[in-house]
Each structure stands twice: as C-alpha cells, then as structure tokens.
Amino acid sequence: MNATALIAEDEPLLAANLQAELARAWPALRIVANVGHGAAAVEQALVQAPDVVFLDIRMPGMTGLEAAQVLAEEWPMQAPRPLPLLVFVTAYDQYALQAFDRAAIDYLVKPVRPERLAQACERLQAALTARQAPSANGAAPALLDATLAQLRQLLATPSLDGAAAPAAGPPSRLGVIQASVGNAIHMVPVDEVLYFEAADKYVRVITAQREYLIRTSLRELLPQLDLQRFWQVHRGTVVRADAIATAVRDESGKVQLSLRGHADKLVASRLYAHLFKAM
Amino acid sequence: MNAVFDPPGPSPVARRRSRFAMRGLRALLSCCAIALMLSSAMATPLWSTLVHSISIGMCCWLSIDVGRIPLARWQHRHAPPGSPEAQSQWPGWPLMTAAIVVGTVVGFSVGGAIAAQITGHAARGFIRGSIGQSIAVLIGALIPGLAITYYFYSRETIAAKEAAVQTAQRQAAERQLKLLESQLEPHMLFNTLANLRVMIGIDPPRAQAMLDRLIDFLRATLSGSRASQHPLAEEFARLDDYLALMKIRMGERLQTQFELPPELAATPVPSLLLQPLVENCIRHGLEPKVGGGRIAVGAAREGDTLVLRVRDSGTGLAGPALDGTRFGLVQVRERLAGLYGSNASLTLQDAGDAEGGTLAVVRLPLATAATGAP
Numbered sequence: 001m002n003a004t005a006l007i008a009e010d011e012p013l014l015a016a017n018l019q020a021e022l023a024r025a026w027p028a029l030r031i032v033a034n035v036g037h038g039a040a041a042v043e044q045a046l047v048q049a050p051d052v053v054f055l056d057i058r059m060p061g062m063t064g065l066e067a068a069q070v071l072a073e074e075w076p077m078q079a080p081r082p083l084p085l086l087v088f089v090t091a092y093d094q095y096a097l098q099a100f101d102r103a104a105i106d107y108l109v110k111p112v113r114p115e116r117l118a119q120a121c122e123r124l125q126a127a128l129t130a131r132q133a134p135s136a137n138g139a140a141p142a143l144l145d146a147t148l149a150q151l152r153q154l155l156a157t158p159s160l161d162g163a164a165a166p167a168a169g170p171p172s173r174l175g176v177i178q179a180s181v182g183n184a185i186h187m188v189p190v191d192e193v194l195y196f197e198a199a200d201k202y203v204r205v206i207t208a209q210r211e212y213l214i215r216t217s218l219r220e221l222l223p224q225l226d227l228q229r230f231w232q233v234h235r236g237t238v239v240r241a242d243a244i245a246t247a248v249r250d251e252s253g254k255v256q257l258s259l260r261g262h263a264d265k266l267v268a269s270r271l272y273a274h275l276f277k278a279m
Numbered sequence: 280m281n282a283v284f285d286p287p288g289p290s291p292v293a294r295r296r297s298r299f300a301m302r303g304l305r306a307l308l309s310c311c312a313i314a315l316m317l318s319s320a321m322a323t324p325l326w327s328t329l330v331h332s333i334s335i336g337m338c339c340w341l342s343i344d345v346g347r348i349p350l351a352r353w354q355h356r357h358a359p360p361g362s363p364e365a366q367s368q369w370p371g372w373p374l375m376t377a378a379i380v381v382g383t384v385v386g387f388s389v390g391g392a393i394a395a396q397i398t399g400h401a402a403r404g405f406i407r408g409s410i411g412q413s414i415a416v417l418i419g420a421l422i423p424g425l426a427i428t429y430y431f432y433s434r435e436t437i438a439a440k441e442a443a444v445q446t447a448q449r450q451a452a453e454r455q456l457k458l459l460e461s462q463l464e465p466h467m468l469f470n471t472l473a474n475l476r477v478m479i480g481i482d483p484p485r486a487q488a489m490l491d492r493l494i495d496f497l498r499a500t501l502s503g504s505r506a507s508q509h510p511l512a513e514e515f516a517r518l519d520d521y522l523a524l525m526k527i528r529m530g531e532r533l534q535t536q537f538e539l540p541p542e543l544a545a546t547p548v549p550s551l552l553l554q555p556l557v558e559n560c561i562r563h564g565l566e567p568k569v570g571g572g573r574i575a576v577g578a579a580r581e582g583d584t585l586v587l588r589v590r591d592s593g594t595g596l597a598g599p600a601l602d603g604t605r606f607g608l609v610q611v612r613e614r615l616a617g618l619y620g621s622n623a624s625l626t627l628q629d630a631g632d633a634e635g636g637t638l639a640v641v642r643l644p645l646a647t648a649a650t651g652a653p
Contacts, residue, residue, distance in 0.1 A: 010529075010532075011470065011474065011528045011529065012530040012531075013474050013527060013528075013530075014473055014474060017480075036569075039569070060532075060566060060568055060569045061567065061569045091466055091469040092465045092466050092468070092469035110470065111473035111476040111477065
C-alpha cells in the first residue's frame with residue numbers, strides 16, 4: 001500500500017518541516033502536493049484524491065476548517081477513493097484544541113514533535129488499513145457519516161477560525177434586514193425571508209416577492225439569526241425551516257429542497273442532510 | 280465638590296448605609312465627649328448632662344444628615360440621571376449651612392424635650408432674656424454641628440479621592456495587561472517559535488539572528504509599557520524586528536519598506552506606538568490575502584507636526600470582517616489622547632491607489648514634548 005498525502009500550510013518553513021518529518025516518520029507516504037492556502041487545498045485534494053490531508057487552521061483566503069467543509073461537501077460519492085482522512089495542524093489555540101478533542105478529530109500542534117507525529121501516523125495507517133479491508137466495503141458510508149459528524153461538531157464551535165476568542169456576550173437577534181435598493185433602504189422583516197445565500201462578499205436575501213443583496217458575510221449573519229427557525233443546509237445557504245415544503249434525498253447523499261410559494265430549489269449538502277429525517 | 284466615586288465591592292446603597300451608620304457612631308462619641316467636658320467644666324451631674332447631650336446631639340445630627348438629602352436632590356435636580364452629580368448627597372456649603380441652622384434648632388427643640396422626659400429636668404432652650412442672648416446661644420450650639428459636618432465632609436472627600444486614585448491605577452494596570460496581551464499574541468509567538476525551531480535545524484546562524492530579533496522585540500514589548508518614549512529610529516528598529524519575524528513565517532508573501540528621514544531619527548515618540556497598526560496590517564490586511572503584499576512605514580515632517588504613515592497593500596477596509604474588538608486602534612487613540620490631548624490624531628482609511636489596502640496616519644506635535652503618563 002502506497003499512501004498519498006497533501007499538505008496545506010501557508011508558512012513555507014513549517015510546510016517544508018512537516019514534509020521532512022513525515023518522510024522520517026512514514027517513509028512510504030508520498031506527498032502529492034504542498035499548497036499555501038485553503039482554496040488550493042480543496043482544488044488539489046479533489047484532483048489528486050490523496051489518502052490524507054494535513055490542514056493548517058489559519059490560512060489566507062479559506063481556513064483549514066472551511067476547506068475541510070468544502071471538501072466534505074464536494075467530494076464525489078462515486079469516486080474510486082473515499083474522502084481523505086483529515087488531520088488539522090495549529091500553532092496555538094486552546095479553543096481549537098478543546099474542540100478537536102471533543103470531536104475526536106486528529107490534530108497536530110506546531111511545532112510538530114517527532115513522537116507525536118509518529119503516533120498520528122500510526123493511527124492514520126491503522127485507519128487506512130481498516131478502510132481497505134474487504135469487510136469494510138459495506139462500512140464506507142458509516143465511516144463517512146462519522147467524519148461528517150466530527151466536522152459538524154467542529155463547525156458548530158464558535159470562533160474556530162483561529163481569529164479571536166469567543167465574543168463576550170450573545171449577539172443581538174436580527175429582526176429586520178436593512179437592504180439598500182438604489183438610494184432607498186428596504187426594511188425586510190426576517191420572518192419574510194425564505195432563504196439567505198452567500199455570494200462572494202455579499203449575501204442574497206430571498207423573499208417570496210423579490211431578492212436583495214446585503215453587504216455582509218454569511219458567517220457574520222449566522223450568529224444573529226434564530227437557529228431554531230433558520231437552518232444552515234449548505235456552507236452557503238441558510239433557509240427558514242418552515243418555508244421548506246419537501247426534502248428529497250438523492251443517491252449521492254445530498255438533499256433537494258423545494259420551498260413553499262417559491263420556485264427555487266435548494267440543495268442541502270451531505271454535511272447537513274441529517275437535518276431531514278422523518279419523525 | 281463631593282465626588283461620589285464607586286469603587287467595586289458592595290453596592291452603592293450598602294456602602295451609603297454603612298457610612299451613615301459610621302457617622303452616627305462618630306456623632307454619638309462626639310456627644311459623649313461634649314457631655315464629659317460640660318460636666319467637668321460646669322460641675323453639672325454627669326448622667327443628666329450625658330442624656331441631654333446625646334439626645335440633643337443625635338437629634339441635631341439626624342435632622343442635618345437626613346435633611347440634607349432632599350436639599351442635595353433639589354440642588355442636583357438638573358443633573359442627568361445616573362451621573363455622580365445626581366447621586367451626590369452633598370448639597371454644597373450654602374445649603375448645607377442652612378441645613379445645619381435648621382437642623383440645630385430642630386435638634387435642640389426635639390432632643391431637649393426628649394431629654395426632659397427622661398431626666399425630668401428641662402434644659403433651657405434658645406428663648407433667653409434678650410434676643411442677643413438667644414442668638415449667642417444659637418451660635419454656640421451651631422459650632423459643634425459645623426465642626427462635625429466639616430469633619431465628615433473632609434473625611435468622605437478624601438475617601439472618595441483615594442477610591443478614585445485606586446480605580447484609575449487599576450484601570451491603568453488592566454490596560455497595560457491588555458496591551459501586552461495584544462502585542463504578545465500567543466498565535467504569533469507560538470508560530471514564530473515553531474519556525475525558529477525548524478530553522479535551528481537547517482540554518483543555525485540565521486536562526487540565531489532571528490532569535491536575537493525576537494529577544495529585542497520581547498524586551499521592547501515588556502519594558503515598553505513602562506518606558507514611555509524612545510527615539511523614532513528605535514521605534515522603526517523594533518517594527519523591523521517584528522516584521523523580520525513575520526517574514527520568516529510568511530516568506531515571499533510579505534515585503535517591507537521603511538522610510539525615515541535622518542533629521543527625524545532622534546525625535547522621541549511613545550514607545551511601540553505604531554506596533555498595533557503594523558500588526559493590524561499583517562492580521563487584517565496581508566494574512567487573509569492569498570498573494571500577500573507590502574507594508575510601508577514612513578515618517579515625515581509637516582510644519583510642527585510629525586506625520587507617521589503605516590500602509591499595507593492588503594484586503595483593505597472593505598475586506599473580510601475585522602474580528603470586532605478594534606483593540607489596537609482604540610489603544611493607539613487612547614495613548615495619543617493621554618499624551619497630547621487633541622493635538623494628536625489617528626486616521627484610518629483606504630489607501631486609495633491602484634495597489635489598494637489600508638493607510639493609517641498618526642499626527643503628533645513635534646515641538647512640544649509630551650507630558651503626562653503613557
């Protein structure tokens with residue numbers, strides 16, 4: 001078995017070091033790519049389909065965690081290889097470490113110590129062997145589900161982007177969206193919003209009547225929404241739960257959503273498909 | 280004026296009550312002392328004198344100490360609610376004197392009647408043979424009231440001032456700690472150490488040079504909160520240390536540029552004033568940008584003003600959300616205001632050229648030396 005890995009680390013010295021340490025700890029592991037930011041990590045992982053991806057948490061553009069989310073959502077189900085095993089790498093972040101421990105996801109702390117790395121490699125080798133055993137073929141979906149559950153738990157941890165300590169208090173609830181249209185500000189009650197969709201640096205706000213563009217990110221908007229009523233169903237989509245009419249699961253694990261009083265069809269990603277189960 | 284300052288601890292109401300009780304106790308002790316003096320000076324029976332003194336004294340104290348509260352409310356009726364003024368129970372000396380006169384008359388009358396009931400021996404009130412005599416007695420009676428009021432007033436003013444000084448000291452210490460925490464951001468420190476550890480293995484001389492820079496930066500940071508000023512050249516050298524460490528981490532993604540006219544090299548500036556601004560460039564401007572960019576730090580003289588510019592070619596102010604605290608900017612503004620008042624300023628704007636990014640401009644007076652604490 002010749003395992004492959006991808007390293008995503010924005011600090012060149014540390015990337016080179018991790019590669020060198022890996023060569024010592026796991027000589028058979030082949031590094032297929034060494035990339036410096038999250039978007040490149042996703043792109044290369046999808047192309048190269050490595051067995052393992054080492055993801056630095058704090059990277060420019062897209063954090064390691066966001067990259068993992070995109071990877072889990074975009075990974076083709078019919079691919080010859082299953083979703084790579086994920087190992088997060090972080091320099092210092094007590095919140096992150098607690099979150100990783102809770103989610104039982106593997107992580108390395110920079111600077112990477114040889115003993116700790118050897119331990120991680122052993123675990124990865126064991127997981128890869130288990131995955132390739134003929135008896136595990138039926139268990140592949142279960143393994144994927146476990147990884148998705150771990151990722152969900154990580155993503156639910158506030159401030160895991162390594163950006164800052166958790167905010168002091170709960171942010172206030174948004175009642176009205178103030179959207180500028182021409183030179184007027186439209187006051188859109190949150191209750192009328194069918195769904196929010198991320199669009200680059202903006203968020204599209206869709207109501208039954210029309211749509212607005214607001215200059216904020218979905219990440220900033222999310223903490224201000226009542227998450228009992230507004231469900232995140234995709235990394236870029238938040239939908240009002242009672243506006244959903246039906247949810248139909250396809251064979252790739254994604255869920256098609258149709259809305260009440262609106263023709264748009266939305267997709268709930270694999271990561272959030274668990275929300276739609278019969279009572 | 281009587282500054283009412285609220286140090287932390289028990290609630291204002293609880294503290295107010297305990298101070299009231301303490302004043303009562305002191306007033307009681309004063310009454311006993313007066314009774315002892317009167318009794319020995321005029322050879323009156325101690326028991327009866329004590330009852331009269333305590334009864335009259337405590338009635339005076341009660342009516343003065345309680346009577347001043349509505350007066351204080353009236354005096355501060357225009358103060359905004361919740362302000363120290365509005366909560367003050369000190370009505371000012373003119374009204375307080377009136378309160379003492381009225382309180383003394385009321386206290387004498389009521390207290391005298393009570394004492395007479397207890398001892399069966401009525402003291403003579405203010406009504407004497409002539410008006411002159413009555414006034415003389417009244418003035419005599421006012422002296423202890425005034426003296427005790429003055430004593431209480433100065434005591435509590437001093438206590439309030441001490442509390443204010445303590446609070447200010449505590450706040451300064453907290454600010455210093457927060458400044459230190461922001462300069463020694465753990466993520467930066469641990470990443471730098473991780474890089475140094477790697478470099479020791481592959482390029483020991485460069486690792487030593489970088490470690491020296493880290494040492495200089497740490498020394499400046501740790502003493503910077505105490506030493507208030509250093510020359511501009513020194514400031515630039517420390518920023519260069521910081522950025523050199525960042526360069527190891529970011530590699531080609533970070534370029535730096537310093538521009539210091541020789542005639543400004545010795546100009547004293549608050550130590551590490553610009554460090555939070557440079558850190559912001561890295562954190563909010565260049566770190567999130569995939570391609571990285573450039574940081575330029577420059578100094579120039581415009582008349583009597585020293586103009587310091589820190590710019591980056593990063594994501595700019597409209598870029599991904601700042602993580603909210605804005606502590607760096609607030610801290611620089613507070614330091615400038617503390618040292619130069621309204622003569623210094625910090626502005627933050629989009630760099631406004633093709634390269635994009637953010638420009639921070641600090642202006643401070645050149646001629647006058649800074650005064651006050653950092």
